[in-house]
Amino acid sequence: MSPERGTVVRQPAVERSEEVDGPESWGRYPRVAQEALPLAWADDPLPSGVPVLAYGMGRSYGDSCLNAEGPVLLTRGLRRFISFDADTGVLRAEAGTSLGEVTELVLGRGWMPPVLPGTQFVTLGGAVANDIHGKNHHRSGAFGRHVRALGLRRSDGSLSTLHPGDPLFAATVAGLGLTGLITWVEIQLERVPSGWVEAQGIRFASLEEVEALDDASRDTHGHTVAWIDGLARGKSLGRGVYFRGNPAEGPATPPRRPIPRRVPFEAPEFLLSPFLLRTFNALYDHLPRWRSRTSVWKFFHPLDALGEWNRLYGRRGFFQHQSVVPDMEGVRALLALTSTRGQAAFLSVLKRFGPLTSPGMLSFPRPGWTLAIDVPNRGEETLAYLEEMDAVVRTYGGAMYPAKDARMSAETFRLGYPRLDEFATFIDPAFRSRLWSRVMG
Amino acid sequence: MTGAQRVLVLGATSGIAQAVARVYAAAGARLALVARSREHLSAVAADLAVRGAEVVLQRAVNLCEIERHRALIAEAERALGGFDVVLVAHGVLPDQKACEQDARRAVASWDVNFASAATLMEAAAERMAVAEDGVLGVLSSVAGERGRADNYVYGAAKAALTTYASGLGHRLRGSGITVVVIKPGPVDTPMIAGRKLSPRLVADVDVVGRRIHRALERGERVVYVPGKWRWIMAVIRALPVRIFERLRLGS
Numbered sequence: 001m002s003p004e005r006g007t008v009v010r011q012p013a014v015e016r017s018e019e020v021d022g023p024e025s026w027g028r029y030p031r032v033a034q035e036a037l038p039l040a041w042a043d044d045p046l047p048s049g050v051p052v053l054a055y056g057m058g059r060s061y062g063d064s065c066l067n068a069e070g071p072v073l074l075t076r077g078l079r080r081f082i083s084f085d086a087d088t089g090v091l092r093a094e095a096g097t098s099l100g101e102v103t104e105l106v107l108g109r110g111w112m113p114p115v116l117p118g119t120q121f122v123t124l125g126g127a128v129a130n131d132i133h134g135k136n137h138h139r140s141g142a143f144g145r146h147v148r149a150l151g152l153r154r155s156d157g158s159l160s161t162l163h164p165g166d167p168l169f170a171a172t173v174a175g176l177g178l179t180g181l182i183t184w185v186e187i188q189l190e191r192v193p194s195g196w197v198e199a200q201g202i203r204f205a206s207l208e209e210v211e212a213l214d215d216a217s218r219d220t221h222g223h224t225v226a227w228i229d230g231l232a233r234g235k236s237l238g239r240g241v242y243f244r245g246n247p248a249e250g251p252a253t254p255p256r257r258p259i260p261r262r263v264p265f266e267a268p269e270f271l272l273s274p275f276l277l278r279t280f281n282a283l284y285d286h287l288p289r290w291r292s293r294t295s296v297w298k299f300f301h302p303l304d305a306l307g308e309w310n311r312l313y314g315r316r317g318f319f320q321h322q323s324v325v326p327d328m329e330g331v332r333a334l335l336a337l338t339s340t341r342g343q344a345a346f347l348s349v350l351k352r353f354g355p356l357t358s359p360g361m362l363s364f365p366r367p368g369w370t371l372a373i374d375v376p377n378r379g380e381e382t383l384a385y386l387e388e389m390d391a392v393v394r395t396y397g398g399a400m401y402p403a404k405d406a407r408m409s410a411e412t413f414r415l416g417y418p419r420l421d422e423f424a425t426f427i428d429p430a431f432r433s434r435l436w437s438r439v440m441g
Numbered sequence: 442m443t444g445a446q447r448v449l450v451l452g453a454t455s456g457i458a459q460a461v462a463r464v465y466a467a468a469g470a471r472l473a474l475v476a477r478s479r480e481h482l483s484a485v486a487a488d489l490a491v492r493g494a495e496v497v498l499q500r501a502v503n504l505c506e507i508e509r510h511r512a513l514i515a516e517a518e519r520a521l522g523g524f525d526v527v528l529v530a531h532g533v534l535p536d537q538k539a540c541e542q543d544a545r546r547a548v549a550s551w552d553v554n555f556a557s558a559a560t561l562m563e564a565a566a567e568r569m570a571v572a573e574d575g576v577l578g579v580l581s582s583v584a585g586e587r588g589r590a591d592n593y594v595y596g597a598a599k600a601a602l603t604t605y606a607s608g609l610g611h612r613l614r615g616s617g618i619t620v621v622v623i624k625p626g627p628v629d630t631p632m633i634a635g636r637k638l639s640p641r642l643v644a645d646v647d648v649v650g651r652r653i654h655r656a657l658e659r660g661e662r663v664v665y666v667p668g669k670w671r672w673i674m675a676v677i678r679a680l681p682v683r684i685f686e687r688l689r690l691g692s
Contacts, residue, residue: 040456040630042484080459080484080488081487082484105491
């Protein structure tokens, strides 16, 4: 049942069927029937009379990149560079340009994007709309801090250039795409000596150890992150591997951008856990400590090597529960709950955010520890477990990351984001996401 | 001569043309760009310049004005200092149903997709023949291989273009000019926006751009992109009418 072009599918309900048409989010849950309108130029006409939402590369995990009430606007056609000054490292590009494309362009000339997330397949527009963070948050803060200007197109026909300090800028950074269509972004890049990183992996046995490691590393290492063994219980709860790195000298020719392989099938879930678990355990048992010079592609985007790894979770998809809590006590409580519920996947990611302020009204990064746990979708029991996790986050005064969310309650959202009402006044009435309708509608 | 490649792109704002030009730009080519919309052309030119190209000419021209072709080609030749590659890439995907009911719309689409493309090739070949060198590429389509109910207005123009280019290539045999006929399958560009195609059949535009660049550099005479379409179309062309007409193909 495919809709004809020109008609708009109004389908607020979540489809259970696997046959739903339209772009997916990374977690492949929920599935929402929606029309996809590709944009080729920033001045293409937008549909009128229905709410729209920009959709870049679909790496938001839940429904913040989906629209249940109208079409999504595919922004990947807007991926032209506008200007680049190799002396100052100021780059301006259309909002559909991916961070991987930016890295590829500037790496050989001694620059890198100022903030890189776990995947290179994120558009500049998406990086702004979610005010993304990376392994260097303790030093460089969130992505939005490095945005010098951006172009915003609103449904009233206005086109404006926004700068840090403008109220609409603060609403648009981390604004989940709801303040209008971001048409271009100008960022300040970061100088790097080469395309290589001096990387270290260090095994730790407990959360105390990783905290001590992080204390010792945050002034000496530009990039830090920890992987936690999500299946460890009891005494080994909180064990994992700590990664840290610094830009290194290396060959003048930058490492080639890897082209991802596709996962050609949707794996049954049972294939997944043993596979990655074994990888993790091998790392854990045999490599207590290692050091190597790694390409920026491998260091910053390790999961990209697997291509569409989200398909390994099968047709029901998965959730990622990413929270930030002020101190390690919250992390301990979340991991303890996880280990008793038997819901989580094998690997969790832990990172300490630094004190640098994020510029967006709804920015997620704030001082504390952020913990991201992948959770295969097993239906009601999974949803119940995730709500229990949210309760822990609320108790510890934390917040959930909307870019990863498909199910949090309005209460959780409000408690984590005190500027929510102020933000709402900047929303463009013609823009809507399923997340916003679900949580705030 | 080992200097920068000198490339003229006609229809430079088309999705496939942009992808090919990006590959040339990354290699530091000199580019002359022609398209209808001045604004869109300048966005493309800026992108290619950032990627490493030297853009020596931008012209906003309606390529259906065939009387301007000679002057346009001459201007580009002067700006570039000669042609290594000329790529004829402009085209539209007309609304099949509307064309069935309105002959003028059908003819207008043939003007873009066939007449203007053929006369441009001829005009470019004339200048390239003087230099006795160069590659003349033209974007045709697998849609020109066999008429199908849902896009035969488009397919007919592309069939004519393929035939024309093949004849021109034959005529230019031994002249130093190589005619490259490019037949893409469906590509993820704005042209196919809204058509219901299986994602498996739609190729990534950057992959297509790199493949076309390689074909132009090697002077391949006929290239299907992606390559699997050579075999798919061989089968489709060979099907008996009665079986072919029972198939629901693509959109």
